[in-house]
Amino acid sequence: MLSPKMISDENPQNIRIKFRKVGMLRYISHLDLQRTFAKVIVRSGIPAWYTKGFNPHAKLVFALPLSIGTQSECELLDIRLSRYMSCDEVKERLNSVLTDELSVIDVYEPESKFQDIGYAKYEINIVTNGASDDMADNIRALFSKKPILMFKHTKSGEKEIDIAPLIDTLNVSYDGECDLIRLSATLSATSENYLSPEMLITAMKDSLEILSTDIMSENYTIMRTALYLADGKTEFK
Amino acid sequence: MSRNYRERLDNVLRAVQKPGRYCGGEYGQTLKDKEKVKARFAFCFPDSYEIGMSNLGIRILYGVLNREDDIWCERAYAPWPDMEEMMKKYDIPLTAAESGDPLSEFDIIGFTLQYEMCYTNVLNMLKLSGLPLRAEDRGDDMPIVIGGGPCSYNAEPVADFFDCFSIGEGEEALVEFTKLYIKMKEEGRYTKKDFLLEAAKTIGGIYVPSFYDVTYNENGTIKAYTPIYDDIPKKITKRIMKDMDKSYFPDKLVMPYIETVQDRIMLEVYRGCIRGCRFCQAGIIYRPVREKTPAVLCRQAKCLYENTGYDEISLSSLSISDYSQIQDLTTKLLEWTNENKVSLSLPSLRVDSFTKELMDKIATVRSSSLTFAPEAGTQRLRDVINKNVFEDDLMRAVNVAFDAGKTQVKLYFMNGLPTETSEDLEGIAKLATNVVNEYYRNPNRRKGKSPQVTISVACFVPKPFTPFQWETQDTLEEFEEKIEYLGDCVTDRKVRYTHHDPRTSRIEAVLARGDRRLGKALEIACEEGFRFDAWEEYFDYDKWISVIEKAGLDASFYANRRRDDDEIFPWDIIDCGVTKEFLMRERNNAYLGKTTPSCREKCSACGANTLGGERSCCPQK
Numbered sequence: 063m064l065s066p067k068m069i070s071d072e073n074p075q076n077i078r079i080k081f082r083k084v085g086m087l088r089y090i091s092h093l094d095l096q097r098t099f100a101k102v103i104v105r106s107g108i109p110a111w112y113t114k115g116f117n118p119h120a121k122l123v124f125a126l127p128l129s130i131g132t133q134s135e136c137e138l139l140d141i142r143l144s145r146y147m148s149c150d151e152v153k154e155r156l157n158s159v160l161t162d163e164l165s166v167i168d169v170y171e172p173e174s175k176f177q178d179i180g181y182a183k184y185e186i187n188i189v190t191n192g193a194s195d196d197m198a199d200n201i202r203a204l205f206s207k208k209p210i211l212m213f214k215h216t217k218s219g220e221k222e223i224d225i226a227p228l229i230d231t232l233n234v235s236y237d238g239e240c241d242l243i244r245l246s247a248t249l250s251a252t253s254e255n256y257l258s259p260e261m262l263i264t265a266m267k268d269s270l271e272i273l274s275t276d277i278m279s280e281n282y283t284i285m286r287t288a289l290y291l292a293d294g295k296t297e298f299k
Numbered sequence: 300m301s302r303n304y305r306e307r308l309d310n311v312l313r314a315v316q317k318p319g320r321y322c323g324g325e326y327g328q329t330l331k332d333k334e335k336v337k338a339r340f341a342f343c344f345p346d347s348y349e350i351g352m353s354n355l356g357i358r359i360l361y362g363v364l365n366r367e368d369d370i371w372c373e374r375a376y377a378p379w380p381d382m383e384e385m386m387k388k389y390d391i392p393l394t395a396a397e398s399g400d401p402l403s404e405f406d407i408i409g410f411t412l413q414y415e416m417c418y419t420n421v422l423n424m425l426k427l428s429g430l431p432l433r434a435e436d437r438g439d440d441m442p443i444v445i446g447g448g449p450c451s452y453n454a455e456p457v458a459d460f461f462d463c464f465s466i467g468e469g470e471e472a473l474v475e476f477t478k479l480y481i482k483m484k485e486e487g488r489y490t491k492k493d494f495l496l497e498a499a500k501t502i503g504g505i506y507v508p509s510f511y512d513v514t515y516n517e518n519g520t521i522k523a524y525t526p527i528y529d530d531i532p533k534k535i536t537k538r539i540m541k542d543m544d545k546s547y548f549p550d551k552l553v554m555p556y557i558e559t560v561q562d563r564i565m566l567e568v569y570r571g572c573i574r575g576c577r578f579c580q581a582g583i584i585y586r587p588v589r590e591k592t593p594a595v596l597c598r599q600a601k602c603l604y605e606n607t608g609y610d611e612i613s614l615s616s617l618s619i620s621d622y623s624q625i626q627d628l629t630t631k632l633l634e635w636t637n638e639n640k641v642s643l644s645l646p647s648l649r650v651d652s653f654t655k656e657l658m659d660k661i662a663t664v665r666s667s668s669l670t671f672a673p674e675a676g677t678q679r680l681r682d683v684i685n686k687n688v689f690e691d692d693l694m695r696a697v698n699v700a701f702d703a704g705k706t707q708v709k710l711y712f713m714n715g716l717p718t719e720t721s722e723d724l725e726g727i728a729k730l731a732t733n734v735v736n737e738y739y740r741n742p743n744r745r746k747g748k749s750p751q752v753t754i755s756v757a758c759f760v761p762k763p764f765t766p767f768q769w770e771t772q773d774t775l776e777e778f779e780e781k782i783e784y785l786g787d788c789v790t791d792r793k794v795r796y797t798h799h800d801p802r803t804s805r806i807e808a809v810l811a812r813g814d815r816r817l818g819k820a821l822e823i824a825c826e827e828g829f830r831f832d833a834w835e836e837y838f839d840y841d842k843w844i845s846v847i848e849k850a851g852l853d854a855s856f857y858a859n860r861r862r863d864d865d866e867i868f869p870w871d872i873i874d875c876g877v878t879k880e881f882l883m884r885e886r887n888n889a890y891l892g893k894t895t896p897s898c899r900e901k902c903s904a905c906g907a908n909t910l911g912g913e914r915s916c917c918p919q920k
């Protein structure tokens with residue numbers, strides 16, 4: 063850890079920003095989020111460190127890009143400061159130029175690297191015709207099969223992969239009161255083996271009669287709620 | 300109710316392209332308690348979110364209206380056709396971005412009319428709001444629909460659909476209008492008709508089309524506009540802000556999450572234009588020039604930078620290098636922009652005032668291309684249109700660009716201008732080739748790189764309130780022939796040739812100088828599902844011609860007819876400050892090939908000085 067006096071342009075300090083991206087803002091892409099944060103940092107007036115060279119910009123490193131449509135309570139962004147400012151003040155300044163749907167939860171000095179992230183946890187709520195305890199059983203059965211072969215779009219075209227080993231834990235229940243199917247899933251989130259929660263949706267759509275009719279009567283939401291280390295248990299900070 | 304709409308909107312967003320257009324929640328938007336405000340104003344931009352969010356006028360008026368405690372101004376944009384389909388399928392009305400409430404619940408709906416081809420979007424937005432299209436069919440319990448923007452200077456084709464228009468600069472007029480609405484509601488004497496009548500009588504620049512009877516001659520031209528009340532103006536004089544230094548300029552902006560067309564600070568340096576290009580409507584209707592001072596501009600720019608975080612400031616005005624204090628302004632801005640890594644950019648450049656000093660200060664360095672607009676290919680024709688630009692100026696300007704390592708130059712031209720001959724078209728190709736040759740002659744050019752000169756050729760559209768308002772437009776066949784001929788003239792492989800679609804320009808010409816009878820055609824167009832006609836992929840020429848015919852009208856009456864000197868125009872009801880006599884004088888000078896000096900060199904007595912204005916170059920009235 064650097065002492066406040068030592069922090070300078072030559073010796074910038076890393077800080078980690080934990081933020082939420084929820085509500086309608088789940089429809090904002092990662093690229094747009096990056097552009098937004100570049101401006102947020104300027105208007106917050108925090109002493110961000112800028113890259114040198116032809117086109118100076120604040121250095122922003124995001125932990126795990128979120129796909130369009132997914133909300134999160136645990137996004138992480140690392141930036142550098144060229145001058146000391148307390149984490150509390152950074153948080154306060156950022157929140158004063160943000161909105162509820164995109165707001166900072168915590169600011170701290172990081173003690174880990176994003177490469178250490180092993181898993182991400184998601185809460186998925188599904189409103190679908192015929193939601194029931196039976197349907198929850200069927201979903202459970204679907205995801206306890208081995209292998210679970212699925213097609214994945216990659217840069218080199220369609221590729222068949224087995225997603226079973228990428229699912230760490232998966233709990234399914236039927237919430238009778240809200241008439242919802244609730245999934246709670248911990249999925250691999252390393253850079254080599256990132257399993258998007260949308261893949262679970264696709265698997266269910268393909269194999270079970272779920273989310274197959276009209277978008278107004280059948281719908282789902284996904285919330286990323288936590289990040290874990292490679293053991294799938296210890297929270298990544 | 301509205302919560303429900305939000306939810307339904309939310310559900311469909313997963314199924315549309317670019318959902319970020321509809322999700323709202325931008326930082327910098329104004330939220331108020333709808334129970335506490337006295338009037339709700341929906342400011343509509345009849346095109347996509349990306350274009351609407353880029354409009355400087357809306358940024359200003361949104362701030363002006365929301366500065367008033369009792370008014371809440373929100374925004375709405377035209378939903379893209381994929382979204383429109385979803386809205387229709389799931390019965391979701393058009394809603395405002397801030398509250399998510401349907402437009403039909405608002406007190407006042409304002410549309411800005413920036414270009415004629417957006418008219419079908421205006422009608423479609425009314426339709427998607429569940430409101431009757433025609434003003435006469437909307438009752439006292441429905442929103443008042445008001446229009447503004449450059450097309451309101453001849454809004455006759457859409458006159459039947461609007462309750463009124465605000466002519467000229469709306470900063471004061473819209474507030475007065477909304478306040479009057481509040482007052483009459485509070486006093487319990489509001490009826491739509493009484494309100495409009497009082498507005499027409501007491502608020503400058505308010506034009507209520509239904510208060511004027513229009514009669515036509517047998518040949519289809521206008522016979523007379525007759526006010527149906529004695530105490531309303533015979534002509535509606537446009538409003539202007541007299542002192543731009545004191546005029547409201549926003550100190551914060553609604554910040555889009557998705558990328559928009561003008562995703563930067565737009566600093567309005569001055570209004571009006573000292574030139575007088577004879578085809579240009581903006582150069583006339585925004586007269587007189589009114590400048591802001593550099594100190595005020597710097598303060599406004601810095602404030603916006605701090606409140607938005609944008610790293611680019613665009614100096615936006617009609618012809619920015621004509622600003623009398625451009626050096627002082629750029630020097631002052633650079634004092635803090637450099638340090639804060641903010642770049643400056645200039646949207647429009649005139650070749651005669653484009654210098655190395657200016658170029659060094661602006662950010663166009665980022666792109667390798669520069670744009671100039673000689674508009675015509677020969678000096679003769681440039682004199683006719685009063686584009687006081689000489690080939691030498693252009694060559695000097697491109698050399699400044701080449702010296703700085705640029706390799707690409709874009710040149711804008713127009714075809715179909717009055718008096719144009721094949722020589723003028725050849726001149727366009729020659730000018731482009733000369734620019735290419737100039738590149739190879741420049742010793743400081745980027746070595747080992749070949750130049751690219753793009754010529755982009757638009758089709759001339761005669762516009763109201765220009766010296767060419769009496770002129771005919773070329774027919775489609777003439778345009779097509781010219782476009783092909785020019786294509787044949789371009790033989791240099793370093794020259795890239797692009798041109799506009801003359802069919803769009805023809806419909807634009809019909810609407811630009813249209814009269815009220817065209818309302819019928821637009822109504823049919825709306826019924827037939829027209830929208831986004833400014834977008835090539837949705838524009839269908841044959842269908843346009845067919846709706847014009849179904850309305851019993853003939854496109855060539857509007858586009859291809861030379862008007863008599865004493866013809867009464869539909870837009871004669873509007874007084875934009877510049878007299879018809881001046882425009883006629885300019886038209887005659889065009890035919891003599893006589894140029895008119897800029898307002899800074901010499902006043903040509905256009906009449907705009909009667910409107911007043913600080914830091915203009917007009918003589919006192």
Ligand code: SF4
Nearest residue numbers: 898902903905908917
């Ligand atoms: S009154 Fe004279 S100086 Fe003023 S805008 Fe008209 S021509 Fe230009």
